[in-house]
Structures are given as structure tokens and as C-alpha cells.
Amino acid sequence: MKVQFDIQAIVEDYNQSAAVPFSGAVRFRDAAGQSAERGFGYANRSEQIRNEPDTRFGIASGCKIFTAVAICQLAEQGRLRFEDLLGDVLEQEFPRFDPAVNVHHLLTHSSGVPDYFDEEVMSDFSELWRKVPAYSIKTPSDFLPLFQDGAMKFSPGSRFSYCNSGFILLGLIVERLSGQSFTSYVEEHIFKACGMTDSGYFAMDRLPERTALGYIDRVDGADGADGAGWRTNHFSLPIIGGPDGGAFTTARDMEKFWDALLGNRLLSEEMTSQMLTPHMVVSEKSRYGYGVWMTYMNGELFKYYVMGSDPGVTMVSSAYAGAQPGCQLHVLGNIERGAGAISSRIDSALAAVRSQ
Template identity: 50%
Template structure:
């Protein structure tokens, strides 16, 4: 099986020039740990197991866990309203918006980057330079005074602004800066010692620079395409092995208790047939059984997919420092894993 997966990855990599790391683990056995391409093209520094990759929206799950920890401590509840949790004025927002609605992308608030009407993330920084976006409150002018996009609970609308608000709730309830909170209360507890929220203008060692390839063969890095520092809607850096440790910590209830973990992993809203959203995590079902929990992230110069398969305990992580590539590798790995017959358990 190990050879089949690696052969499949090799074939896909040769077709799409995948740059990044693919990691597959089952229980304590690492089945796949392969890397391709360069973390730094100019210096010809290769990607490797210890390379730290940006994961874009893949870290919304970290934000959800932070909220769940605060719920577990009794500081907030999933039914708490935004206005009761955050001392910030939103003149046109519905006052009934709850933490649950923000977690499930059903709040109806406007997004600062609305994927239904915008194509290019870089367009955001024409009027609002990315080098001014260093903390969560810096995002507020991008959406704070806008009108509601839809009624609360009317539909699922993937929403980055909602997760900015959740991060601000974490800051107000905990007294910590959001990134400090996650690094201390999630990364450290999960043993993710190489992961963090690093600023583009003070990056540590072993970072994979994100690359944007042009059709004429030229390229550029993504340092002028994203906020200086990531936050509660995306932008952390992780290693593939750290992400594997994260899934283990989450599923073993090291981060939040079993009851609240089950709430986080509940399919709260249907996005499309057999595809659902929990709290910060995508959920796929097959014949009404949960087959996969997964997260993903796409930014200029970043593509990321990671999944936990509950019927087999497989953990898969695919990190790339290019705008495309992770999806194809993830799909290939899943197809190889699907050839194995697992005993299904009802959810």
C-alpha cells in the first residue's frame, strides 16, 4: 500500500510540478513523508519534512477550537450573541447573530473578501495596503459598517469576516492576543512546536516562501499578496508532521473535552449533497456515515488540504507553497486509500 501511494504521488507530481510535502500516517506508522520543489527558489533550498508552510483558511479549525475551549470554561456559550461577547459596534448587523452562526458560516454578515463576487484576493490591498494588516482589529474597517448580506440562518455563505469576529471574541474573553492564545493553548498542547503565526517581515528558519507562477514562466513570492501576519481566518504556518499531531490531539480530546469535541465535529449545516460544515471543519458523508473530516486553504502562493478518516484513523496532510497542486495530490492519496476496505461504524 505504501508503495502504491508514493507511486501515485510521484505520477501526479510529475504532471503538475507539485511543490510541497505529502504526509500520511495511520496510528503510529508513517506511511508517506515525501517532499518536492523548493522552499526558496532563489537559494535553491528544498522543501523537506521540517519545512513550515502557510495553510491559509486551513486554520479556521484552530479558531473554532479556541472558541470551544472558552465554552468549556464557561466564559461564553455557542448561543451567546455577538453583541454580548464583543465590545465593538456593528451598526447594520442583526443583533441576534450568535457564536454558533459565526462558526457555521450562517450569520449572514458581509465578508471582507466575498468569494461569490470577488476573484482576486490581491484586489483587497489596493485601497487597504497589506502591510497595515497586522492584527485582527485592522480588518474591521473592511466590513464593519456594511449591510447584512442575508438573513441570519438563511443559508451557508463561507465567510472570512465571521472568523475575524470569532478571533476578536477569543481576545476579549481570554485577555490574550489571538495568535498568542492559539500558540499557547492549542499548538503547545498538541505538540505542534514548529508551528505558529509568523509575520512576513520577520520569518523564522525553515519557512516555505509562497510562489505565484505566471503563464509566461515568471514568478513572484506572495509577500505583497497577503496580510503581514495571519490571524483567526487564516495564515498560520505548520509543518506536515505538526498537522498530523494536531489531528491526534483533537481526536484524543487533548484540546477540548469529548462532549464539546463531538459538537465541533457535528454536521451543523449542509453545504451540498454529502458535504457538511461543523465548527471550522468540513465533513463528508457516504451513505449517511461520516467518511472524512477535513480542512483546506487557498491563498496566492498557498494550497493546503488535510483530513482525518474516522473509519481508519488515517491522517493525511498535503502542504504546498504554490497556488495549486494540493488538491490533486490529496485526491490521489484518497483514491489509493479507498481501495482498502474498512469496517464502517455508524455515526
């Protein structure tokens, strides 16, 4: 079915009540394959360089799905099983972890391992890097001192609790079994395989062309002697991304990724199905598979999606199911809010079309 939206009007409607106008790129493709896209705001405020549809953005936790695909690829090759215990696939010591933690638990945020950034009790990611220099975090193993000796939160498999540390551990597994650095593995076996030529794990102090700087806004304008009320996120994130977040990509490249994943070009049909199975019930409408969220409406699958939020980063990337197969929406921003609200507006419109 051909369904299109006025992206400009939707973003302007959001901006009317937003403390900070949306800055980023939006791309929508309907089930007939017709696309609309637009950039908003500035990729570089100081130089007045505007965001365009092909601008690269950081996507924070939106790239956990890449880690999950990497693990599923290794499982498909027979190098591990989802039932494998953490102690059997990693050599590092975790003295207070439950020995029953396995790969499936890590993929589904049900392991109970301590999180270096526990979103149930912490809200400011940048606070972490006041004691640990962000420029020192370059590989998955660099995160280990932040949680390796911590105590379990709950028994493995007993409940869902979003856990960044679990995906750090998955990245270490990828490195050990593949013999490659985590970022090299993803860039070769996922980005290259999908034709995602604008995507990568770029260093914050060496960003390539067409990459948006992330902005942290102070709504009261109190930050900065010039009254600008904003700063970049360069000192608020690890210098290079990894298994739990921090890749850069474009809206167009995310469309390529979903096409490859759902077209069984990254994994076999059976393994793709296992990855997209709703392993954990998070709420009435939300489920979680392996590195991927799902929304259910009236008991039926509405969409698969990933989302990310960091200082200076907001994103939601969705692939719709049911009555809108092939329909995709990608909202990538270089500020801290907006992607979720804009996505929700289009979700509601699509749900209305679906019910007709």
C-alpha cells in the same frame, strides 16, 4: 489496517497534467501508525533550497479550525455560550448587522454578515491589498474597516456561505474573553498543548528557518523581466496571520494537532463531539462543523479535513474515519494548486480499500 501509498508516484502522476509541478510536502500515516513522507520542489527557488518533510508552510484558511478550538475552549470554561449574540460578546458597533447573529452562526458560516473577501463573487485575494497595505493588517481589529459597516447578505442561520469575516469576529471574541492577543492564545493553548513546536503566526517579513516562501506562478511566463514567470506572495497577504488564516505549520505538526483534537486532549469528549457535529449540509458529500469540513460517502462519515488556499498557498489536512481510524494525510504546498488534487487521489484509493 496497514495501507501505504507511493507518494512519489502519486505526485508524479499529478505533475503530468499540472501547469505547475507540485511544490510542498506530503505526509501519510496509515491506521497501523506507519508513516511515509516526502518533500517536493523548492522552499526558496532563488537559493535552490528544497522542501523537506519538516519544512514549514503557510496554511491559509486551514487554521480556521484553531479559532474554532479556541472558542470551544472558552465555552467549556463557561465564558460564553454558542447561543450568545454578537452584540453581547463584542463591544464594537456593527450598525447594519442583524442583531440575531450569534456565535454558532459565526462558527458555521451561516451568519450572513458581509465578508471582506467574499469568495462567492471574488477570486483574487491579493487584489484587496492594492488599496489597503498588507503590512498594516497585524491584528483582528485591523480587518474591521473592511466589513464593519457592510450590509447583511442573508438572515442568520438561513444558509451556508463561507465567511472569513465571521472568523475575524470570533478572533475578537477570543481576545476580549481571554485577555490575550489572538495569536498568543492559539500558540499557548493549542500549539504548545499539542507539542506543535514548528507552528506559529510568523510575520511575512521575519520568517524563521525551514519556512517555505509562497510562490505565485504565471503559467504564460509573462511576469518578470527575466521570464521566470513567478513572484513571491510577500505583498499579497496580510503581514501576519490571524483568526481566518495565515498560520505556518508542518505536516508533522498537523498530525500532532489531529491526534490531540480527536484524542480529546484539547477539549472534553462532549465538546469535541459538538465541534465535529455536521451542523451545516453544504452539498451531497460535504458537511461543516465548527471550523472543520467533513466528507460523507454513501451516507457515512469518510473524513474530517481542513483546507486552505491563498496566493502562494495550497493545503489539505485530513483525518480519516470509519474503516480507516487513525489514518491521516497532510498535503502542504507553497504554490497555488495541487493539494486538493493530490488529496483526492489518495481519498479515492482509500475509498476503494474501504469498499473491499
